[in-house]
Amino acid sequence: MKSIMSVCGPVVTDDLGFCQCHEHLAVSKGVSCEKNPVLLMEDEEKSLQEALRLKEHGGGTVVDAQPGGCNRMEEALQRISKASHIHIIASTGFHKLCFYPRNHWVSEKTLEELYQIFSHELSEGMYSSIDDGFHPRDTKIRAGIVKMALDKEGLTPVYRKLFLAGAYAARDAEVPMMIHIEKGSDPIALFRFLRENGFRAEHMIFCHMDRAVLDLSVHRKLLEEGVFLEYDTIGRFQYHSDERELEIFRYMMDGGYEERLLFSLDTTRARLKSYTPDGIGIDYLLTDFVPKMLAFGFTKEQIHKISHDNFIRVYEEGYCQT
């Protein structure tokens, strides 16, 4: 594969630059921010300022992890990308069901209907006007990845339907599945479910494991199977220090998994400097964490793998079907 779909069209993989593969740059008002106010990032000008700061410090590509129907701002993302020259890859798929109004289409539609919606967003264009009710308007701006979310309640019938719809859409569009792992959920059970249904480990990115699953042997089990792990408990000192994060990276790399690791910040309003001046900023990986990695003894080549090569690898390896 030579290119990945961004909100401004295909990007040649060599041009992606420094990749942050799970961020939130713009999120409009809705149930998610009623549950948690720091999830509201609705000011397009502020979001643009954040993207410009990232560009200034050497950023290249950001995956916006907000799926359709859940306050995604697909058209704003395209304008921000054009103005900042940061490549933005948008998400289709689904988030935790607690982030949607009751009886939302995401839980009501059939597996086939969900598959059609996700596939359309990947191959034709993302829909706007699908947060409250389903009044789709095709923006012709394509999604480039399938976001899915495993919550504490696990693989209930509605989540099974959603995971299968998302996984089929990802497989058919040849893009990765990027999966939110909630604290208290069972990522191994999810992995087995997807595998039993014929989906390849090399197609999957499990996110947030560094704060959601403290038992590192679970991480290694998934890595052994070929799953990619995206770590983002970086600059999040209520969970652990950056030094602890570096130790986790070192432990996984010593196990031989440096081609399976990705990083990002999973930003919220509280961490974006343009919204919260004393936040870490979306450029924190470049300004702070990468220098800490170098000081800790990681090589530039290893950092290049985590920030670039491995993101391309998950598209390329997921691409070969069995």
Ligand SMILES: [Zn+2]
């Ligand atoms: Zn997220």
